[in-house]
Amino acid sequence: MVKIFIDAGHGGTDPGAVANGLKEKDLTLNIARKMRDMLNEYENVTVKLSREGDQTLSLKQRTDAANAWEADYLISVHINAGGGTGFESFTYNGKYSGKQETNRKRTILHTEIMQALGSGIRNRGEKEANFHMVRESTMESALTENLFIDTKAEADKLKQDAFLTQVAKGHVNGLVRIFNLSKKATTKPVSKPVAAAPGKLFKVQVGAFADKKNAEKLADELKKKGYSTYIVQG
Numbered sequence: 001m002v003k004i005f006i007d008a009g010h011g012g013t014d015p016g017a018v019a020n021g022l023k024e025k026d027l028t029l030n031i032a033r034k035m036r037d038m039l040n041e042y043e044n045v046t047v048k049l050s051r052e053g054d055q056t057l058s059l060k061q062r063t064d065a066a067n068a069w070e071a072d073y074l075i076s077v078h079i080n081a082g083g084g085t086g087f088e089s090f091t092y093n094g095k096y097s098g099k100q101e102t103n104r105k106r107t108i109l110h111t112e113i114m115q116a117l118g119s120g121i122r123n124r125g126e127k128e129a130n131f132h133m134v135r136e137s138t139m140e141s142a143l144t145e146n147l148f149i150d151t152k153a154e155a156d157k158l159k160q161d162a163f164l165t166q167v168a169k170g171h172v173n174g175l176v177r178i179f180n181l182s183k184k185a186t187t188k189p190v191s192k193p194v195a196a197a198p199g200k201l202f203k204v205q206v207g208a209f210a211d212k213k214n215a216e217k218l219a220d221e222l223k224k225k226g227y228s229t230y231i232v233q234g
């Protein structure tokens, strides 16, 4: 089971960067939640968010939580400020074992995010810095800065839920490639039933029960999902 810790940057009394009617803490939480929901569609992965709501957390509380949980990977999600444009990612700039591998994983993440953001978004590059989140986390980690909240054209993008979905999708696509994740089997019918020639009807049996009540219960569940069912005694 791969354990992914997603840190929604800032929160509570710390709004992060604020401009153009947007607060960084709201955007990062929105992106983090979307990432969690998307990752829940994959097998063998479990996700923890640093905060589920608008809580105030110190940087130490965040890395302590990730370290105590023994996450396999930490991503800290942020929105940039300072009048620039584009996307950039960070790993720790110090000397540490596994640095090459940390940067290899980050390149995959960075590439997938740029791809998901689409053309017209400036690539500011893969960077290293002495940030608490990437320095004090004991697992491999990266910090992303997703566009500039104080650049009007970029704030306009950040106001669109569909764009935030793409930001989340890029992060998730990176994680899927890094950890070779595969989607859970879908429970929805894949196609509508087609009329079969007489005597050529193929039947799918999903369960056999000693107790008729249990058979009826499963039949009800399948009916709710759009399958037609009937019970036979065998």
Ligand SMILES: [Zn+2]
Pocket (backbone or CB within 6 Å): 009, 010, 016, 017, 024, 078, 079
């Ligand atoms: Zn930030």
